[in-house]
Amino acid sequence: MSNATHLSNGLIELENEPSQTLSFEETVRARRSFRSFLPTPVPNAQIKQVLEDAQYSPSNCNTQPWNTHIVSGEKIKELGRILTEQNEAENFTPDFSFDMECFYGAYSERRIEHGKTFYEAMGVARGDKIARHKAAAKNYTFYGAPHVALLFMPSFGDNVRVGGDIGMYGQTFLLSLTARGLGGIPQTAIGFFAQTIREYLGISDELKLMFAIAFGYPDFTAPVNSVRMGRVPVSESVTFHH
Numbered sequence: 001m002s003n004a005t006h007l008s009n010g011l012i013e014l015e016n017e018p019s020q021t022l023s024f025e026e027t028v029r030a031r032r033s034f035r036s037f038l039p040t041p042v043p044n045a046q047i048k049q050v051l052e053d054a055q056y057s058p059s060n061c062n063t064q065p066w067n068t069h070i071v072s073g074e075k076i077k078e079l080g081r082i083l084t085e086q087n088e089a090e091n092f093t094p095d096f097s098f099d100m101e102c103f104y105g106a107y108s109e110r111r112i113e114h115g116k117t118f119y120e121a122m123g124v125a126r127g128d129k130i131a132r133h134k135a136a137a138k139n140y141t142f143y144g145a146p147h148v149a150l151l152f153m154p155s156f157g158d159n160v161r162v163g164g165d166i167g168m169y170g171q172t173f174l175l176s177l178t179a180r181g182l183g184g185i186p187q188t189a190i191g192f193f194a195q196t197i198r199e200y201l202g203i204s205d206e207l208k209l210m211f212a213i214a215f216g217y218p219d220f221t222a223p224v225n226s227v228r229m230g231r232v233p234v235s236e237s238v239t240f241h242h
């Protein structure tokens with residue numbers, strides 16, 4: 001068993017690295033998005049185990065469309081500098097659109113609630129636009145993570161099915177990190193600079209960037225990492241038909 005504390009809201013809090021991989025329930029409920037990491041690199045053997053786990057993700061017709069690029073060491077530092085510059089210059093080159101204004105009704109309310117919780121955790125006062133921009137810009141230094149997995153995919157039709165497959169892969173990757181005492185954060189924000197990243201890493205235009213997962217050892221002492229995003233009850237998401 002691990003050093004897991006079961007919280008009253010059903011979630012699980014880990015105090016430090018588990019001595020063995022977590023159980024399924026522990027893994028699912030302990031996973032969360034970390035936004036501050038220790039600089040310590042993850043040993044290659046452990047990264048390989050996570051990649052082996054993610055490889056078992058399901059996909060449409062077993063096409064396994066994930067093309068993952070892992071960036072670490074000096075390369076991730078340099079990429080962080082490039083993306084920060086491009087972000088300041090607003091030189092966006094996304095492969096896929098992302099329009100938060102599309103969210104409506106309950107989805108829009110959840111997005112607003114998420115923004116409040118996120119900026120509060122980042123120590124940003126309401127209405128402080130400069131601080132807000134700075135907090136969001138931390139995406140581009142990967143929140144201090146020593147590694148990033150860039151989830152590229154081939155483009156097929158309207159890409160909805162492939163996008164679903166990449167989502168499956170991303171969640172398996174995140175759960176594997178959690179089970180092994182690591183942590184990660186999925187980042188759509190990195191996809192806003194798809195072309196810049198392709199050019200930097202020499203990746204073919206045929207591959208499109210869906211999102212990234214920055215990962216490493218979470219800094220459990222960072223206040224931003226204490227944030228727990230809530231969930232609506234199952235009854236609001238599921239309808240039973242008899």
Ligand SMILES: Cc1cc2nc3c(=O)[nH]c(=O)nc-3n(C[C@H](O)[C@H](O)[C@H](O)COP(=O)(O)O)c2cc1C
Nearest residue numbers: 031032033114139185186187188189190211228229
């Ligand atoms: C595909 C995807 C992309 C995301 N992109 C970002 C991002 O660019 N930056 C960020 O800080 N969080 C990002 N998130 C994290 C979400 O905000 C987070 O998953 C959500 O608020 C629920 O919190 P939890 O992951 O801690 O349970 C993303 C999540 C997903 C699934």
